[in-house]
Amino acid sequence: MKGTAMLKVIELDKTYGQDKHSLKSVNFTAQPGEVTAIIGPSGAGKTTILRSVNQLIRDNGGQILLDDEDIRQANKKELRKIRHHIGMIFQNYNLISPLTALENVLHGRLGAKSTMAGMLGLYSNAEKAEALELLAEVGLKDYAYQRCDQLSGGQQQRVGIARALMQHPKMILCDEPIASLDPKSTRTVMDILRRLAKEKQLIILINLHQIDVAREYADHIVGINSGAIVFEGPSQSVDDTVLQKIYRQADSTATVTANEN
Ligand SMILES: Nc1ncnc2c1ncn2[C@@H]1O[C@H](COP(=O)(O)OP(=O)(O)OP(=O)(O)O)[C@@H](O)[C@H]1O
Numbered sequence: 486m487k488g489t490a491m492l493k494v495i496e497l498d499k500t501y502g503q504d505k506h507s508l509k510s511v512n513f514t515a516q517p518g519e520v521t522a523i524i525g526p527s528g529a530g531k532t533t534i535l536r537s538v539n540q541l542i543r544d545n546g547g548q549i550l551l552d553d554e555d556i557r558q559a560n561k562k563e564l565r566k567i568r569h570h571i572g573m574i575f576q577n578y579n580l581i582s583p584l585t586a587l588e589n590v591l592h593g594r595l596g597a598k599s600t601m602a603g604m605l606g607l608y609s610n611a612e613k614a615e616a617l618e619l620l621a622e623v624g625l626k627d628y629a630y631q632r633c634d635q636l637s638g639g640q641q642q643r644v645g646i647a648r649a650l651m652q653h654p655k656m657i658l659c660d661e662p663i664a665s666l667d668p669k670s671t672r673t674v675m676d677i678l679r680r681l682a683k684e685k686q687l688i689i690l691i692n693l694h695q696i697d698v699a700r701e702y703a704d705h706i707v708g709i710n711s712g713a714i715v716f717e718g719p720s721q722s723v724d725d726t727v728l729q730k731i732y733r734q735a736d737s738t739a740t741v742t743a744n745e746n
Pocket residue numbers: 501502505507525526527528529530531532533534
C-alpha cells in the first residue's frame with residue numbers, strides 16, 4: 486500500500502445466520518490524521534463494523550476501500566499483507582502476560598517475519614531499538630523489561646498501542662480500548678491515540694461507549710443504531726438531538742464518564 490490511506494466503507498451489509506441483519510448498507514469514511522469514533526447503543530453493530538473492516542468476519546456485500554483498494558476483494562495472501570498494516574487494540578489488551586513489555590511490542594513485527602524467525606523470537610537490533618523507542622513514545626521507557634502482568638491496565642493498553650505501531654500501520658482499529666480503564670488512564674490512552682493520529686497521519690477508528698470521551702477526543706463521529714448509520718459528522722455537531730437519534734429506543738448502556746483525574 487502506498488500514498489495516504491483513507492478508509493471508505495460503502496454500503497456494507499452483514500447478516501448473521503439467515504435473517505439477523507446486523508449491518509444495513511453502512512456508509513462512512515475515516516481520514517488519516519483523525520480519530521474517528523463509532524458510537525451507538527449496545528448491539529448496534531460497532532464491533533461488527535471493526536471486525537468487517539479487517540475481514541475477521543465476512544460480510545454480505547459492499548466495499549471497504551483502504552487507499553482505493555477494496556479489502557473485500559483481496560485474496561488470502563493479499564489480505565495478510567493488508568492486515569499487516571492494520572493495528573488492533575482491544576478492551577482486554579490481548580498481551581502475552583508472562584512476557585515483558587518489550588517482547589510484546591516486538592510481537593508487532595511477527596506479520597513481517599518468516600514463520601521460523603518469528604517462532605524462534607529472532608529480532609534484529611534495529612527492531613529492538615525501534616520497540617524501545619515506541620515504548621518511550623507511549624511513556625513506558627522504564628517498563629520495557631517488566632512483565633506485562635505486573636503493569637496496570639492503562640500501562641498494558643499503552644504496550645498494546647506500541648505493539649500496533651510496531652506494525653507500521655496505516656490504520657489502527659480500537660475496540661472499546663478504554664472500557665476497562667479508570668478516568669485518568671482513559672485520558673492518557675486517548676491523548677496518546679489522538680497525538681499519534683496527527684503525528685503519524687494514521688487512521689484511528691475507535692468503538693466507544695463513552696459519549697463524552699468521543700466528543701472530546703474524536704475529530705469525526707459515526708453514530709449507529711440497529712445496524713444503520715444515523716449520523717456522520719464532526720464531533721462538534723453531536724448535540725442532544727443527534728444523541729437522541731443515535732440512542733433512540735434502545736436499551737442503551739452508553740455512559741458519560743467523569744472527566745476527573
Ligand atoms: N457471532 C454472532 N452471531 C450472531 N449474531 C451476532 C454475532 N455477533 C454479533 N451478533 C449480533 O449482531 C448485532 C451487532 O453486534 P455487535 O457486537 O457488532 O454490536 P456492538 O454495537 O459492538 O455492541 P456492544 O456495544 O454491546 O459491544 C447484535 O444484535 C448481536 O447480537
